[in-house]
Amino acid sequence: MTRHDQISPSAAQNDRPAGLHTVEKIGGTSMSRSDELLGGLFIGDREEEALYNRVFVVSAYGGITDLLLEAKKSGAPGVYALFANADHDHGWSEALNVVARAMSEAHNKVLEESADIRAAEDFVRERIEGARSCLIDLQRLCSYGHFQLDEHMMTIRELLSGLGEAHSAFVTATLLRRHGVNARFVDLTGWRDESQPDLDERLDRGFEDIDLARELPIVTGYAQCREGLMREFDRGYSEVTFSRLAARTRAREAIVHKEFHLSSADPKVVGAEAVRKLGLTNYDVADQLSNLGMEAIHPSAAKTLRQAGIPLRVTNAFEPSDPGTLIDAEYGGATRVEMVTGLPVLSLEVFEQDMVGVKGYDARILEALTRHKVRIVSKSSNANTVTHYVDASLKLVKRAQSDIAASCPSARVRARKMALVSAIGRNLEGLSVARRSLQALEAAKVPVLALQDNGRAVDVQLLVPAERQDDAIRALHHELIERAEAEGPAADAPAPEAGSVAAPATLRSVA
Ligand SMILES: Nc1ncnc2c1ncn2[C@@H]1O[C@H](COP(=O)(O)OP(=O)(O)O)[C@@H](O)[C@H]1O
Numbered sequence: 001m002t003r004h005d006q007i008s009p010s011a012a013q014n015d016r017p018a019g020l021h022t023v024e025k026i027g028g029t030s031m032s033r034s035d036e037l038l039g040g041l042f043i044g045d046r047e048e049e050a051l052y053n054r055v056f057v058v059s060a061y062g063g064i065t066d067l068l069l070e071a072k073k074s075g076a077p078g079v080y081a082l083f084a085n086a087d088h089d090h091g092w093s094e095a096l097n098v099v100a101r102a103m104s105e106a107h108n109k110v111l112e113e114s115a116d117i118r119a120a121e122d123f124v125r126e127r128i129e130g131a132r133s134c135l136i137d138l139q140r141l142c143s144y145g146h147f148q149l150d151e152h153m154m155t156i157r158e159l160l161s162g163l164g165e166a167h168s169a170f171v172t173a174t175l176l177r178r179h180g181v182n183a184r185f186v187d188l189t190g191w192r193d194e195s196q197p198d199l200d201e202r203l204d205r206g207f208e209d210i211d212l213a214r215e216l217p218i219v220t221g222y223a224q225c226r227e228g229l230m231r232e233f234d235r236g237y238s239e240v241t242f243s244r245l246a247a248r249t250r251a252r253e254a255i256v257h258k259e260f261h262l263s264s265a266d267p268k269v270v271g272a273e274a275v276r277k278l279g280l281t282n283y284d285v286a287d288q289l290s291n292l293g294m295e296a297i298h299p300s301a302a303k304t305l306r307q308a309g310i311p312l313r314v315t316n317a318f319e320p321s322d323p324g325t326l327i328d329a330e331y332g333g334a335t336r337v338e339m340v341t342g343l344p345v346l347s348l349e350v351f352e353q354d355m356v357g358v359k360g361y362d363a364r365i366l367e368a369l370t371r372h373k374v375r376i377v378s379k380s381s382n383a384n385t386v387t388h389y390v391d392a393s394l395k396l397v398k399r400a401q402s403d404i405a406a407s408c409p410s411a412r413v414r415a416r417k418m419a420l421v422s423a424i425g426r427n428l429e430g431l432s433v434a435r436r437s438l439q440a441l442e443a444a445k446v447p448v449l450a451l452q453d454n455g456r457a458v459d460v461q462l463l464v465p466a467e468r469q470d471d472a473i474r475a476l477h478h479e480l481i482e483r484a485e486a487e488g489p490a491a492d493a494p495a496p497e498a499g500s501v502a503a504p505a506t507l508r509s510v511a
């Protein structure tokens, strides 16, 4: 049975019947352990037919995109960042060798047969050397001055990103075929393809002759397209490919496989034994998590799935029999804190005595932040101060800061490192989350620099010193999840009265 009809560009997506298949994404951390996935997620005890009607969208092996572009957390330069600052220097070229070695290490860990390893080595060589020639040519061309490197940097970023996912998808398809699965490498990275399709066309072309009932597509999480996946979505783009593919093919369900169950806090911070698995949550909570960089799911991906009416499941890749967390658009749910998470931020505070009663300051600040592509996590204001909590490098924030200083000459602008820690849940009304959080942080001797509760009863945010982020997460998790659970079950509705001291007793286990 072919599914070509289901992804034809002319059909209105939402009118088509849902397919039989699922679209499933595997993140980089889990991909690095894909040898362990063979006996479970990929094959396990599945008989012939049960192997199929699944589409896997894969990320690059852990750390590879960081080496290709720049480290997501520390900002340490990779090939892209070195090339961008290169002039005539070839430091980026050595960085490309580092990528090739890291790729080789990754596939040597998962492949066993020497023929497969050889094929993977050849693949890496062909792609890496192709990219190297391209960069050398571009550098030479731009040395004439008529050609501006800046104009091509986004294309370079796209080209480099695609290398990571092409490699991991190629290796995974090879691995599965070796184990008797009819897997097909679906390369959406546009390698040596001169046409410029848009994302939907790219997906349609990749799937036009695939029979989902008897083939297992292993799809690159990077998809080259006219819009530019990196330009629009930047890091975390494989979830965008994943969600668009799920919507385009009318998947029955979209599944994200992660290294752990989606839990009440990062198990690496709070401890695997202390965290609770989330059974069910909604897109509102998922949005808050993405905003804090938790990437339960990329915000654009969540939107695509929500609009297409496709249920999203987040599972632990290494426990395939566990149903994981279902993220449902409609679910209102019980009153409880479901998760505690945090993010290092810079607080950009603009204080201006003349601001009182005058409009326009906010707009000027926003303009500067937008111009320098500074991601805003949260903001607050009072009579004469507007503070944005942002997730960006100090370099970018400094640039925005000087633009703000220029457009608001008498303002005092200051940037400080902090951590934003947040307690998140579907319906926090009446739970005294703010009060309990302050008490817990005081007991743990974590200073609170600011507190925000916008009244929607979905989250409470606390700003703490950057170096106390993990202490704050542990203290809040202990108070709002572990202790609250011990105090009694949650009520579904109605919520207890605001400020009620009995309210915490309405929290319940999220396990
Ligand atoms: N609430 C949470 N539940 C589960 N994992 C979390 C949570 N918060 C942070 N993490 C961390 O996220 C890390 C990356 O997870 P995962 O999504 O599997 O990686 P990738 O981005 O490579 O797909 C995990 O190793 C875990 O430490």
Ligand SMILES: N[C@@H](CC(=O)OP(=O)(O)O)C(=O)O
Binding pocket: 026, 027, 028, 029, 059, 060, 065, 066, 164, 221, 234, 235, 236, 237, 238, 239
């Ligand atoms: N590898 C890409 C795309 C991605 O989404 O990765 P992951 O699923 O590992 O977060 C990145 O780091 O941006």
